[in-house]
Every structure is written in structure tokens, then in C-alpha cells.
Amino acid sequence: xxxxxxxxxxxxxxxxxxxxxxxxxxxxxxxxxxxxxxxxxxxxxxxxxxxxxxxxxxxxxxxxxxxxxxxxxxxxxxxxxxxxxxxxxxxxxxxxxxxxxxxxxxxxxxxxxxxxxxxxxxxxxxxxxxxxxxxxxxxxxxxxxxxxxxxxxxxxxxxxxxxxxxxxxxxxxxxxxxxxxxxxxxxxxxxxxxxxxxxxxxxxxxxxxxxxxxxxxxxxxxxxxxxxxxxxxxxxxxxxxxxxxxxxxxxxxxxxxxxxxxxxxxxxxxxxxxxxxxxxxxxxxxx
Amino acid sequence: xxxxxxxxxxxxxxxxxxxxxxxxxxxxxxxxxxxxxxxxxxxxxxxxxxxxxxxxxxxxxxxxxxxxxxxxxxxxxxxxxxxxxxxxxxxxxxxxxxxxxxxxxxxxxxxxxxxxxxxxxxxxxxxxxxxxxxxxxxxxxx
Numbered sequence: 347x348x349x350x351x352x353x354x355x356x357x358x359x360x361x362x363x364x365x366x367x368x369x370x371x372x373x374x375x376x377x378x379x380x381x382x383x384x385x386x387x388x389x390x391x392x393x394x395x396x397x398x399x400x401x402x403x404x405x406x407x408x409x410x411x412x413x414x415x416x417x418x419x420x421x422x423x424x425x426x427x428x429x430x431x432x433x434x435x436x437x438x439x440x441x442x443x444x445x446x447x448x449x450x451x452x453x454x455x456x457x458x459x460x461x462x463x464x465x466x467x468x469x470x471x472x473x474x475x476x477x478x479x480x481x482x483x484x485x486x487x488x489x490x491x492x493x494x495x496x497x498x499x500x501x502x503x504x505x506x507x508x509x510x511x512x513x514x515x516x517x518x519x520x521x522x523x524x525x526x527x528x529x530x531x532x533x534x535x536x537x538x539x540x541x542x543x544x545x546x547x548x549x550x551x552x553x554x555x556x557x558x559x560x561x562x563x564x565x566x567x568x569x570x571x572x573x574x575x576x577x578x579x580x581x582x583x584x585x586x587x588x589x590x591x592x593x594x595x596x597x598x599x600x601x602x603x604x605x606x607x608x609x610x611x612x613x614x615x616x617x618x619x620x621x622x623x624x625x626x627x628x629x630x631x632x633x
Numbered sequence: 634x635x636x637x638x639x640x641x642x643x644x645x646x647x648x649x650x651x652x653x654x655x656x657x658x659x660x661x662x663x664x665x666x667x668x669x670x671x672x673x674x675x676x677x678x679x680x681x682x683x684x685x686x687x688x689x690x691x692x693x694x695x696x697x698x699x700x701x702x703x704x705x706x707x708x709x710x711x712x713x714x715x716x717x718x719x720x721x722x723x724x725x726x727x728x729x730x731x732x733x734x735x736x737x738x739x740x741x742x743x744x745x746x747x748x749x750x751x752x753x754x755x756x757x758x759x760x761x762x763x764x765x766x767x768x769x770x771x772x773x774x775x
Contacts, residue, residue: 390648394641394711398676398704405674462731469738481731482738492645492716497727504728552704555663555677564678565702568713572645 349618353611357604364600370433371593377488378524378586384489385521385579392572399537399569402562405551409558412507413566416536421458423480423502423511424449425534427518427577428468429585430485435592437519437584438467441529445517446475448531460511462502464495464578480505488582492575499571506535514570518577519584525591527584532577534570637689638670642696642712649696649714650686657710658685659703668705675705684712 403414426445428438449459461477463469466484473479481501486494505511513535520530554561635655642650657668660682666675679701686694701714 384646387647388645390641390651391643391645391713394643395713398702398711398713401674401704401706463735473738479735479738481728482735483731484734493727496724497729497731500724500728501731550674553673553675555661555675561676561678561702565676568702568715575645 350611350614353607353614357607357611360600360604360607364597364604367593367596367600371590371597374586374590374593378583378590381488381579381583381586382521385576385583388572388576388579392576395569395572398565402552402565403537409562411562411566413535413537413570417512419457419512421460421511422452423460423462423505423514425462425464425498425502425514425516425574425577426468426472427516427574427581428463428465428471429581430466430487431585432467433592434585434589437527437588438471441517441519442468442471444529444531448515448517460502460505462498464498464574465581486578490575490578490582492571495571495574495578499574500567503535503567503570516574516577518581521580521583521587524587527588532573534573537566537569635689636670638668638707639709640686640712641709642684642686642698642714644698644701644714644716646716650694653689654686654710655689655691656687659712660684660698661703666703668710671707672705672710674707675703677703679703679712679714684714 424445426441428441432438452459459478461472461479463472463479463482464484464486469479469482469484481498483494483498502511502514506514513533516532516534518530518532519527521527552558552561637653637655638657640650640652640654640657641648655669659666659668660680661677662680663677666677679698681699682697684696684698686696688694696714698712698714699716701712704711704713
């Protein structure tokens, strides 16, 4: 029966799409779990690091590290962390929008902007949008290592050390839970001291070996790297979560489309049968 | 009972060890250091080598670190271990690579645009082909 051939092919094609989206949803779900584990396992390091930095802020080293000092702002650096792939809902675009509003504020104040992008979506967006990209890293994969980020971070830190930028921000998506991810803009340098540890308020200092400058330099670089790494890992968890949700919505949508089409198809077939019957009956009555 | 201190060995990608210990030996940059509880606060970079931890009861454990930082407080010792090999030259090379990536992207900034444009053109061509085919069918029928 030739009835509704178009509808049938349409249903078939939607079913194929649904298969793909469902598979992507499941892949994203399992990847998300792994990314969350990775996020959790990188947390002790950054917490310990933060503790040490906090201790340092209360210690009284003879050498004041430039990252701890604020200076007049002329040029601002951003490290923007995005995903490498699309199909993850509005995750990247929400973040870019947030970043742009932040940048606009900065721009209105008369500061200039340098960019460093991690992930190909950010690279593509800012290449199109226009922006001074000084460094970029793409295709880090699902399990990036700190080693993949050293270069990009160093470019920005060098720019800070040489006085090209006076302030550095990190932009990434914060993983709140599977359903919610929100863009976050965090100030990396100058380092903002957060927790107050009352027990350590008295006057003391570390013994530095070989000397405080060398130790602090090495420590600060690692601190910034750990923050960026944490941001990247968190962004990957966000990406997978967002993709899972987006693909689930797509699968559901495909399901309801198929239902509608199926109904239309059944109606068309029924109509054809009825028509055929009435023709036969009409023919028989005429004889 | 011997005095103990809390030891944490962490790397950026994972927690390696966390527990109480009687003593710790680490390859500091200026030479090996042995840390007992109530050591004065100290901070030093580490060389690649092994960190030995003597646990409560005298059991010894060793961990390999490829460099990092050692922070000592009276009752806590933290080893912030590196996962990557670090040296000035290597870092420099990585930075250079990141810069080159950016420059490359700027040079063929059109890369992504080109792709989008090509995609649009392809879609247009396909649409044209389809119309032509449809027209052909129609002319055949009539």
C-alpha cells in the first residue's frame, strides 16, 4: 500500500536521529561520571595549595611576590576555558555572553584586553568576534594533564611579570550539579587572600631553602596552574553534563515527533482503507 | 608512643597519600631532608626522587615524585608533587608552542569561517542539485 510513504520515511529518519542522540546521551553520562571523579581527585591538591598560600599570606616573608601585590590596571588578561566540541546546549554561549559583558565593563573603564583561550570553541568564538589572542590550547581531550596547560598559563604569567597585563581573570563553567552549570569569572592575579586562620596570626615565617624568592616563584606558578587545571577539569564535567541534558531533551523531542507522525500515518492509512471500502460498496450497490 | 604528624602527599591530578607518620624523608633541592614532628615551618622545592614515609609503627612506604614543593608545619607536612617534568627550558618550549598556536589561528583566522562558508556553499549546491533532479523527473513524466 503506497499510503503515507513520505510519513514512513520521515519516521524512519527521526528514529535514526533518536538512536544517535540516545547513544550520545549515554556516552555523555558515563563520561560525566569519570569527569566528576577527576574533579574530586584534583581537589585535595588545590585545597592544600590554597592552605599553603593562606599560610604564606600570614607569614612575613622578606620577599614580596608580585602576584600578591595590586598595581594600577591598564591591561587585563583573561584565560577562557571552553569545550572542544559543540552539541552541549547553551553551555559555551552562556559563558561567552557572561564574559563579553564583563569585558565590556572593563573596556568602558578604558582598560585593554588580552585573551588566552583553552578549548577550540573559545578560540573560534574570539577569532570571529575579534580579540587579541596571545595563546591558545585546543584538543585537550577528556582527561587533560597539568602538562597540557603549562604553556598557555606561562604565556599569561610572563605577560604579567613583564608588566604587559596587570590583572588576570579565569573564566570557566562551574559545576553545581548535573542540571545546573553556571559561568564563573574568577580573579587569579593579584591573588585575593580568602580564609582567615586566626591561629596563625602571630609573627612567624617559614625557613626557605634555598631562598624565599625561588621558593615563592615556583609555588605561585604551581598555584595558578592548579587553579586553571581545576577550572578545566570542572568545565569538562560541565560539558558532559550539559551534553547529557541536551541529548536527553533531543531524544524526548524526537519521541514526541515520532508519536505525532505515527498518529498522522495511522489516520491516513485508515482514511485510505475507508475510502477503498466505500468505493467497493458503492461499486457493488451500483451493480 | 612516638610522636606523629599528619602527612599529605598530593599531585594536581590525584591524592597520593594521606595519613599519620613518624618521620618523612624527602629529596629537597639542597639535599635530602628528614622531617620529624615539631619541625620548624619550612618550605622548599623538591628534586625528582623518592619520598619515604615512616608510618606509625615503623612501617615504611616510598613514593616517587618528579619534583614539587614541600611545606612543613609543626604537625603537618604537605608534599605538593608535580605530575609533569618541569624545567625552565621545557616550560619555555610549552609557552612558545601555545603562542604559536594562537598566531597560527590568527593567520588562518578564516579557518573556522572558511569551514562554515564551505558548509553553507555545500548546502546550497545540494539544494540546487535536488531542484534539478526534481525538475528532470517532472519533465520525464510530462
